[in-house]
Amino acid sequence: MRVAHLVDPRADCDALAARLGARRSDAAQVLANDLDGIVICSSTASHADLLLAAAKRGLAVFCEKPVLLDWPTVARVTEAVEASGIRCMMDFQRRYDPNFRAVRDRIASGAAGRLEQLAMHTLDPAPPPVDYVRRSGGMLRDQAIHDFDQGRFLCGEEIAAVHAVGDCQIDEGNGAAGDIDTLAAAMPTQSGRMVAMTNSRRSPLGYDQRLEAHCAGEVLFIDSRPQTDIRDGYEAQRLAEAALASLAAGRTVDLRDGWQP
Structure with a gap:
């Protein structure tokens, strides 16, 4: 594979383009x-717009998440990409992390017994700049969306409901921009498995990503130490939108009847 073109408005990307031969x-x-x-x-x-252009031209595409902040457009783009038949990969990199992959494979194989409870914890080192919060869609669509994706990925089934609570406890600027920096969410799956997640924009340990999968036969752990032990983009963002609606209404959002934002 060769990188032929580099598109970036920053002047300091000339060196990168030269190194890539692009x-x-x-x-x-x-x-x-x-x-x-x-x-x-x-x-x-x-x-x-870039996803739609790729679909129109039949180009394979790798895209950062989320698709967009406007939900009707997310749905329209998802339909267009699926109808085009192109290969489209969203940036949910934890699916390809060796540790997450090993846990998922062990659960899927039945070796661990039936998964009953899944607990996920994601903490960033520090809050992002306010201008990034405004551009990215906020904590749920930008950071927590990885956990929404992992809930579906590891359980191997759809989420039935979302109940989220959150607040801004760390950075007043993020709060003034309409975002939260501290989150807890509970999400039962369609078969009754229990998924819980906590997220924060601050961690004294630095970037901190942990997981516990409680199965009938064993408990599987992923911690922060180095060790070796586009439909999905649509669904992960739908869970993020449901969590936002849950926060705003102070109630559980039931997803089983095809709930849409």
């Missing part, structure tokens, strides 16, 4: 060329 281009120039695929790592507001 041309500095704009998006229109890139999409007019004969390519196998594109990687979308731009700001959230640009994702939808």
